[in-house]
Amino acid sequence: MVSWAPPELGCLLACASSDGNVSVLEFRDNQWAHVIFPAHPMGVNAVSWAPAGAPGAIARKDGGAGTPPARRFVTGGSDNAVKIWDFNTASQAYENTAVLPQGHSDWVRDVTWSPTLLSKTYIASASQDKTVKIWTNASPDMAPGSWTLAKTLEFDAVLWRVSWSLSGNILAVSGGDNKVTLWKEDLKGNWELVREVTE
Template sequence: MGIFGTKRHEGAVWCVAWAHPKFGTILASSSYDGKVLIWREQHQNTTSPVAGSTWTKVFDFSLHTASVNMVSWAPHESGCLLACASSDGHVSVLEFRDNSWTHQIFHAHGMGVNSISWAPAASPGSLISSNPGPGQQRRFVTGGSDNLLKIWDYNPESKTYNLSQTLEGHSDWVRDVAWSPSILSKSYIASASQDKTVRIWTSDASNPGQWTSQQLEFDTVLWRVSWSPSGNILAVSGGDNKVSLWKENLKGQWEKVKDIEE
């Protein structure tokens, strides 16, 4: 990866992600080289109209022993937190606090972690406040090469992330996961798999530990799933170079509303 022509990673870069603007102009990158790099934009103190800015590497995390496939910033209400998914089977969570970076790293999937996505900071049915408070959560979902999804919750007493649930249903690698940003009465997680299916997992606010899933079948391997900002439309992409858009109808069934092709 080169920023202003400067190479910093020693392998293919798989993922880049912007932090929330409240933390400044910060970019994270992850690579096949097993590293996670965090960059900050530095504005030059000059009155020149052609002067721009420079990018400075502010943190280099290299404790993973295999490719880091995805990085994901937590909702800004939770703090400056970055979760990283690696083929070494581990997840790391980096946090910037008190002007320094700290990390946790733990084993998540036996055959490697392909994807990771944070839940909204507020539980379903609640409203997000401007300041951290009761009812807010730190949790994320991971997808692995063991065909599983796993949900992890932060324990503020032990200050660790603990496995709370395992979701089974796919018959091949889970390539991507995406937690819907919606904070209405339900939680939604979408998962894309090499088994040519997408599953949409649903949990009601009245019973948050119970997840059901609806399967969407395709004719190709699926690579990515992504929610609209409102969390009511799901985009799916796969090996056929197409993107399809899906929406839940009044009966609770997910229907395709559009195909997008080049």
């Protein structure tokens, strides 16, 4: 799995590998720089960058201009864990700042960070344990301890992929049952099935 960073962060590409490492490639000064570090000891299956803006930026008068974009992404691995990584400018290294709570009981096959800049940010993960988990964080700086499990969606088959719509409010899920389902959060915070595609 590979994932390009939002363009505001520059030319950055994160690569997940079954050897347990994550590589981040950066093109600057007409050459490629390369950072590699261990992330999940049993293998990294997925990686997804956070949006460049902070949660709630779209509703702020300054549009979040006072907050510099953070280099941050999420990974999912064969150790069943979903981890958040932040770039530390002092050490020039990526650090694991959070392991999302109440995680999966089997391999995490995919993770995706919602592109929304509304009051909350969302991460969804798909797993071989036949569940999709959706986490949320309303903290402006995405404080590690502010992540909470918002919803667990249960399915009858293993799950392969999750993907947010460009507006960040609809989640697509695909799995071993040959179906694609679309999910949306209602005004009360409940997640409901809005469409099932079987063809």
